[in-house]
Amino acid sequence: MSEARAVRQQLAAIPDLRVTADEPLAPYTRFGIGGPARLFCDAQDQDSCVAALKVIKESGLPHVVIGGGTNLIVADAGFAGIVLRYTGRRISQTGTRLASEAGAYLQDVVDLSIARGLHGMQTMTGIPGYLGGAVYGNAGAYGQSIQERIESVIATDGESVQSFNNVECGFQYRDSWFKSHKEWLILAATLHFDEGDAAELAKTAREIREIRDKKYPPSMRCAGSIFKNLFFAQLPPHAQAEVPAKLVREGKVPSAWFLEQAGVMGMRRGDIQVATYHANLIYNDGAGTAADLAAVVKECKKRVTDRFGFELEEEVQYVGF
Numbered sequence: 001m002s003e004a005r006a007v008r009q010q011l012a013a014i015p016d017l018r019v020t021a022d023e024p025l026a027p028y029t030r031f032g033i034g035g036p037a038r039l040f041c042d043a044q045d046q047d048s049c050v051a052a053l054k055v056i057k058e059s060g061l062p063h064v065v066i067g068g069g070t071n072l073i074v075a076d077a078g079f080a081g082i083v084l085r086y087t088g089r090r091i092s093q094t095g096t097r098l099a100s101e102a103g104a105y106l107q108d109v110v111d112l113s114i115a116r117g118l119h120g121m122q123t124m125t126g127i128p129g130y131l132g133g134a135v136y137g138n139a140g141a142y143g144q145s146i147q148e149r150i151e152s153v154i155a156t157d158g159e160s161v162q163s164f165n166n167v168e169c170g171f172q173y174r175d176s177w178f179k180s181h182k183e184w185l186i187l188a189a190t191l192h193f194d195e196g197d198a199a200e201l202a203k204t205a206r207e208i209r210e211i212r213d214k215k216y217p218p219s220m221r222c223a224g225s226i227f228k229n230l231f232f233a234q235l236p237p238h239a240q241a242e243v244p245a246k247l248v249r250e251g252k253v254p255s256a257w258f259l260e261q262a263g264v265m266g267m268r269r270g271d272i273q274v275a276t277y278h279a280n281l282i283y284n285d286g287a288g289t290a291a292d293l294a295a296v297v298k299e300c301k302k303r304v305t306d307r308f309g310f311e312l313e314e315e316v317q318y319v320g321f
């Protein structure tokens with residue numbers, strides 16, 4: 001029996017774990033791009049998820065954890081290993097705290113916080129994906145990010161289940177300790193809030209949602225911003241000299257500005273398109289491929305490097321490359 005078949009049998013014996021072979025990954029990504037995973041596991045509760053990760057790690061086969069797939073570029077050839085997704089979605093409230101499983105939609109957490117008059121995540125409305133993915137990448141928008149709300153995170157490496165406090169999560173701009181410790185899978189988080197007025201919070205969220213839906217129409221197959229913004233203080237002096245002062249917000253310059261100056265707006269390769277109104281937005285306009293997407297990302301980086309002498313860093317994560 002092949003190694004993968006033996007592992008599949010072990011995984012199939014775990015209760016509440018759905019295991020499939022050669023599962024196309026495109027439907028699990030917002031780009032709608034990506035070939036099959038050798039094995040795909042969907043864990044609906046914490047115990048099955050921990051047990052699955054243990055088996056996967058012991059197998060020695062390559063593996064990757066995904067959430068809602070809204071920040072992923074999956075290779076056309078797919079992933080020659082095991083993909084594990086955790087879809088536990090329960091959210092509960094104690095006073096001004098929400099405890100949520102990592103497979104909850106971030107929007108559900110945001111909506112509940114607003115409905116319960118909890119201030120702190122209302123401007124994060126409209127960020128797609130799961131809570132776990134948001135913690136991993138320290139998601140944020142319009143002045144709020146998840147790091148300000150995290151009290152603790154529960155995660156597993158397949159051997160133990162541990163609690164991490166906010167400091168231990170090592171949050172930085174679109175970064176966390178988990179990004180450099182990919183052997184850990186985020187299972188749940190406790191978020192703390194300030195008291196707020198539900199109607200006010202809902203109004204703010206509605207206004208932001210309107211702006212966001214214009215920029216990222218709900219049907220657009222993309223990953224939001226492809227590249228991280230830049231810290232002004234870390235730019236080379238000649239690039240700093242060119243940046244208009246009004247663009248610097250909270251010490252950061254939008255990467256879209258550099259991309260625009262480098263002339264990438266509207267660039268197209270196959271069905272992969274750089275938006276004509278936002279240079280840091282790349283979308284699949286039909287039957288786009290990961291090869292074309294990766295090539296467009298590479299060309300964007302090259303043009304910025306040629307023009308400004310520094311390299312942009314992707315916010316989006318690669319699978320199977």
Ligand SMILES: Cc1cc2nc3c(=O)[nH]c(=O)nc-3n(C[C@H](O)[C@H](O)[C@H](O)COP(=O)(O)OP(=O)(O)OC[C@H]3O[C@@H](n4cnc5c(N)ncnc54)[C@H](O)[C@@H]3O)c2cc1C
Pocket residue numbers: 030064065066067068069070071072086102126127128129130131132133134135136137138139140141178184185186187216222223224225317
């Ligand atoms: C239209 C659009 C708008 C967006 N706007 C924003 C925005 O305003 N701000 C922002 O910050 N982001 C934004 N994003 C990016 C994306 O939504 C966030 O990064 C989101 O938090 C990713 O969550 P996900 O569940 O989809 O993760 P995925 O895309 O599935 O995975 C992303 C990474 O997280 C890791 N990961 C996922 N779940 C877990 C887990 N449970 N444990 C450990 N690692 C895990 C994966 O291994 C992968 O490396 C946008 C994306 C889109 C499509």
